[in-house]
Amino acid sequence: MLNALEVVTTVIVGLMVGVEFSVAFVMNPILNALPEDSGQLGHAHGGRMLGAVMPVWYIGSLVLAAVWAIAGRHHDGAGLVVIAGALLILSVVMSMLLLVPINNRNKTWTPETRPADWKQQLNRWERLHYVRVAVIVAAFALLVAALT
Numbered sequence: 814m815l816n817a818l819e820v821v822t823t824v825i826v827g828l829m830v831g832v833e834f835s836v837a838f839v840m841n842p843i844l845n846a847l848p849e850d851s852g853q854l855g856h857a858h859g860g861r862m863l864g865a866v867m868p869v870w871y872i873g874s875l876v877l878a879a880v881w882a883i884a885g886r887h888h889d890g891a892g893l894v895v896i897a898g899a900l901l902i903l904s905v906v907m908s909m910l911l912l913v914p915i916n917n918r919n920k921t922w923t924p925e926t927r928p929a930d931w932k933q934q935l936n937r938w939e940r941l942h943y944v945r946v947a948v949i950v951a952a953f954a955l956l957v958a959a960l961t
Contacts, residue, residue: 815884822877823956826901829870830946830953836863837946841939850924856935860920864913871908875901878956890959897959900952904945911941 836859844855878898885891915938922931 815881815888818877818881818884819956819960822874822881823953823960825870825877826874826897826949826953826956829867829874830949832863832867832870833942833946833949837939837942841942853922853924853927853931853935857920857922860916864916864920867908871901871905875905878952881956885959890961893955893959897952897955900948900955904948904952907941907945907948912938912945915941 840859841856844852844859846852847855875898878894878901882891882894882898885894915934918928919931919935919938922928928934
């Protein structure tokens with residue numbers, strides 16, 4: 814049973830990392846290269862779409878890592894799972910305090926209603942997102958290391 818939990822947790826976190834990595838290094842550069850209105854509308858749509866899914870994914874990943882840490886506390890690699898869980902907590906806190914407020918504003922913007930500093934706000938979100946991606950990549954790497 815623990816082996817199944819380890820695999821499921823690693824796959825779920827790995828997929829989350831893949832999505833967030835592609836947002837940072839594939840989707841955002843594509844959207845940023847579009848003409849202003851198209852790019853901004855794409856960011857807003859992405860914010861609505863991923864804003865609905867990612868909270869469940871982040872919390873679910875954290876819960877799975879916590880269950881793995883508890884269930885596997887007497888096994889090799891338990892310390893790595895605990896550290897990965899701490900990094901996932903950090904990613905959730907970062908998201909709630911720093912990224913979600915910007916995203917909540919962004920997802921309602923249209924070319925007619927966006928504020929004058931909309932580009933600066935999106936740039937701030939992107940910089941914070943790079944940090945969050947680094948945090949969850951580290952968490953994923955620790956979970957993978959815990960498997961060996």
